[in-house]
Amino acid sequence: MKRIEQGVTRPAQIAVEIDGARVMVHPGETVAVAVLASASQRFRDDRSGAARGMFCNMGTCSECTVWAAVGTSPWRRLRGCLVPVEPSLRISTRDPESRP
Numbered sequence: 001m002k003r004i005e006q007g008v009t010r011p012a013q014i015a016v017e018i019d020g021a022r023v024m025v026h027p028g029e030t031v032a033v034a035v036l037a038s039a040s041q042r043f044r045d046d047r048s049g050a051a052r053g054m055f056c057n058m059g060t061c062s063e064c065t066v067w068a069a070v071g072t073s074p075w076r077r078l079r080g081c082l083v084p085v086e087p088s089l090r091i092s093t094r095d096p097e098s099r100p
């Protein structure tokens with residue numbers, strides 16, 4: 001992922017966790033941006049196991065659905081393109097309840 005750098009001022013980056021890996025993002029960016037900034041750039045899997053990616057970036061298609069939790073709060077499903085990142089955010093691209 002490449003961010004526009006010229007003429008843009010952003011707040012200092014914060015760390016979020018995606019599938020156990022640390023990813024740096026700017027406050028105000030969305031969960032979807034965090035996933036795109038990760039090494040895998042992978043959102044959820046479909047029923048055949050194929051990776052899905054974001055499509056509409058406006059909350060309509062649900063292709064960016066992931067699970068997220070802040071700190072020790074319970075996991076919840078959300079559309080990543082609609083939710084801003086926050087400190088202590090953990091993101092999972094698979095249902096955390098079904099992980100071995």
Ligand code: FES
Pocket residue numbers: 054055056057058059060061062063064065079080081082
């Ligand atoms: S990319 Fe379509 S709802 Fe998020």
